[in-house]
Amino acid sequence: MKSILIIADGLGGRPTDQAGKTCLEAARKPNLDGLAAQGAVGLVDPIGPGIRPGSDTAHLSLLGYNPRELYTGRGVFECLGIGLDVQPGDICFRANFATVKESAGALLLVDRRAGRIESGQRELEAALDGMKLKTPGVDVAFRASTEHRGALLLRGSELSPYVGETDPHETGAEIRSAEPMAEGRAARRTADAVNELTRRSYELLKDLPLNVARAKAHKLPANILLVRGAADCPHIPSIPSIYGVRGAVIAGGALYRGVALACGLESIEVEGATGGLDTNLRAKAAAALKALETYDLVFVHIKGTDNAAHDHQAAAKTAFIERIDAEFFGTLLGGIDWNTTHVAFTGDHTTAIDYGDHTADPVPVLFAGPKVRRDDVTTFDERAAARGGLLRFSGQVLPTLMSYADRSPKYGS
Ligand code: ZN
Ligand code: ZN
Numbered sequence: 001m002k003s004i005l006i007i008a009d010g011l012g013g014r015p016t017d018q019a020g021k022t023c024l025e026a027a028r029k030p031n032l033d034g035l036a037a038q039g040a041v042g043l044v045d046p047i048g049p050g051i052r053p054g055s056d057t058a059h060l061s062l063l064g065y066n067p068r069e070l071y072t073g074r075g076v077f078e079c080l081g082i083g084l085d086v087q088p089g090d091i092c093f094r095a096n097f098a099t100v101k102e103s104a105g106a107l108l109l110v111d112r113r114a115g116r117i118e119s120g121q122r123e124l125e126a127a128l129d130g131m132k133l134k135t136p137g138v139d140v141a142f143r144a145s146t147e148h149r150g151a152l153l154l155r156g157s158e159l160s161p162y163v164g165e166t167d168p169h170e171t172g173a174e175i176r177s178a179e180p181m182a183e184g185r186a187a188r189r190t191a192d193a194v195n196e197l198t199r200r201s202y203e204l205l206k207d208l209p210l211n212v213a214r215a216k217a218h219k220l221p222a223n224i225l226l227v228r229g230a231a232d233c234p235h236i237p238s239i240p241s242i243y244g245v246r247g248a249v250i251a252g253g254a255l256y257r258g259v260a261l262a263c264g265l266e267s268i269e270v271e272g273a274t275g276g277l278d279t280n281l282r283a284k285a286a287a288a289l290k291a292l293e294t295y296d297l298v299f300v301h302i303k304g305t306d307n308a309a310h311d312h313q314a315a316a317k318t319a320f321i322e323r324i325d326a327e328f329f330g331t332l333l334g335g336i337d338w339n340t341t342h343v344a345f346t347g348d349h350t351t352a353i354d355y356g357d358h359t360a361d362p363v364p365v366l367f368a369g370p371k372v373r374r375d376d377v378t379t380f381d382e383r384a385a386a387r388g389g390l391l392r393f394s395g396q397v398l399p400t401l402m403s404y405a406d407r408s409p410k411y412g413s
Contacts, residue, residue: 001405002341003245003297004288004332005398007062008324009055009256010306011347012363012382014354016314023309023317023353024364024381029325031333032366035343036380039368042390043382044397045360046349052360055306058348059259061395064402065236072161073231074255078151081251081258082143086233091159091190094229095142095150096167097124097222100175100202107175107202107224109168113148115220120210124222125150127204135193142225145254146275152227154193160186165228166198175224194227201225238264239297239398243407247297250284252276256301265299277304277320285331292341296405299398302328309351317353342369342404344397345380362392371404 013022045051046058047067056074057067075092086092097117099110121144128142138156145151162182166175178194180187202224205211211221239247241264248268249260252275257267270287272280284300291298302324308317336343346365349358364385375389386392402408 001296001407002292002337003401003405004292004300004341004343005297005401006300006302006328006343006345007059008302008305008321008345008347010309010349010351010358011321012350012361013309013317014350014352014359014361016353018314018318022382023314023321025383026314026318027321027325029321029380031325031329032345032380033378035329035333035345035368036366036384037378038374039343039366039372040375040390041364041366041377041380041385041388043362043385043388043392044346044365045362045392045394048394049362050360052358053349054358055348056255056259059256062346062348062397063239063259063263064242064396064399065263070234070236072234073229075151075229075231076233077255077258077262078145079143079153079258080261081254081256082145082151084141084143084151084153086153087155088233089155089157089159090233091154091161091163092231092233093152093154093227095152095225095227097121097144097148097150098167098224098226099220099222100224109171109173109175111171111220112167112169112226114222116147117222118147120214120222121150123208123210124205127208128201128225131197131200131204133193133196133200135189135196138189138193140197148222150225151254152225154190158186158189159193160184160190161230161232162187163190163194163230165226166194167226167228175226178227190230198225198227234262236262236264240264242409243297243402245296245402245405245407246294247299248291248295249299249301250287250291251301252279253301253303256303260299260301265297266295275303277307277316279304281323281327282331285328288332289335296407297402305347306351309353310356312353312356314353339370342367342371342401344401346397365390365397367400367404369404
């Protein structure tokens with residue numbers, strides 16, 4: 001038995017100015033409607049009713065974990081997703097390039113995204129990765145990701161995740177000094193290391209040829225690294241160890257790749273998978289079909305739906321759902337063996353167009369495959385899903401899929 005789980009980020013919606021329809025309701029999506037007719041649908045609360053999910057915690061919950069027990073912070077997943085090796089004891093941070101100006105010895109924030117820097121990140125990464133600190137016994141690893149974003153990892157003895165951030169989040173404000181948020185030497189030492197590396201990043205970056213060129217082109221220099229979201233390595237029992245399956249992840253965004261890697265899946269790189277609205281959905285579906293030949297489980301993450309909704313763009317979200325239907329499912333369904341494969345499709349939360357952020361509304365979910373008890377619903381959207389045979393449940397989408405594949409461990413005797 002093979003299983004494929006597809007999560008479209010922020011798929012769920014609320015009524016929009018498209019005649020009061022949600023984006024899913026407004027979209028033309030014959031493939032998804034066909035899957036709904038063939039299988040069973042319902043509503044899923046990604047974490048629980050009334051809980052407004054983050055993407056990382058929602059993914060953990062949909063994958064069958066309790067984020068309240070094991071979530072330590074986003075930084076770990078960013079580090080893993082970007083290709084850093086994370087070991088127990090390491091402290092991970094989300095990081096961003098920013099622009100500061102010096103005034104009487106203080107560093108004042110000009111732009112916390114360095115003008116959304118669009119190129120040259122490799123040069124910045126090379127300058128920062130492996131920087132030497134005076135704080136003894138602390139190694140620094142850094143990777144740049146998209147635009148101004150990156151991930152930073154500290155390795156050494158006696159480090160703590162209980163340390164504050166350096167990003168003041170306010171233009172004109174002085175760069176924050178990271179403060180220990182726990183008693184004891186480890187938090188103090190970690191805060192010292194963070195403050196030292198912040199200062200040092202400014203010295204390393206300010207005169208880089210890239211920044212000299214940016215200044216000449218009247219662009220903001222990326223002259224400092226700010227960090228936040230300190231997290232240590234969570235203990236997550238792996239999907240292969242729980243279900244006895246080999247699994248792969250296909251995701252353009254580092255965060256989602258990182259969550260899947262933390263859960264024991266192997267990453268498959270797909271050219272043109274950008275984690276944005278311009279992603280190559282046909283290539284992702286083709287790669288998923290190929291992966292199903294060798295893996296028992298394939299998890300595909302699609303991000304663009306969330307991006308459009310954060311930008312309040314109902315038409316763009318609807319159009320992207322239509323592309324998911326035509327390009328992703330059009331390709332995938334051409335190659336699925338329905339005798340041996342179960343498909344699950346859902347979102348990790350609702351991202352409402354007017355609010356421009358995640359909301360607690362439940363999300364439609366569908367399962368199709370040889371063991372699924374078909375219900376009477378023949379369209380796939382929020383209101384139709386409320387009439388579906390799966391009713392309404394919380395998280396646990398992957399365990400349900402693994403149960404259809406007869407891979408679930410029994411709870412009790
Ligand atoms: Zn999300
Ligand atoms: Zn989002």
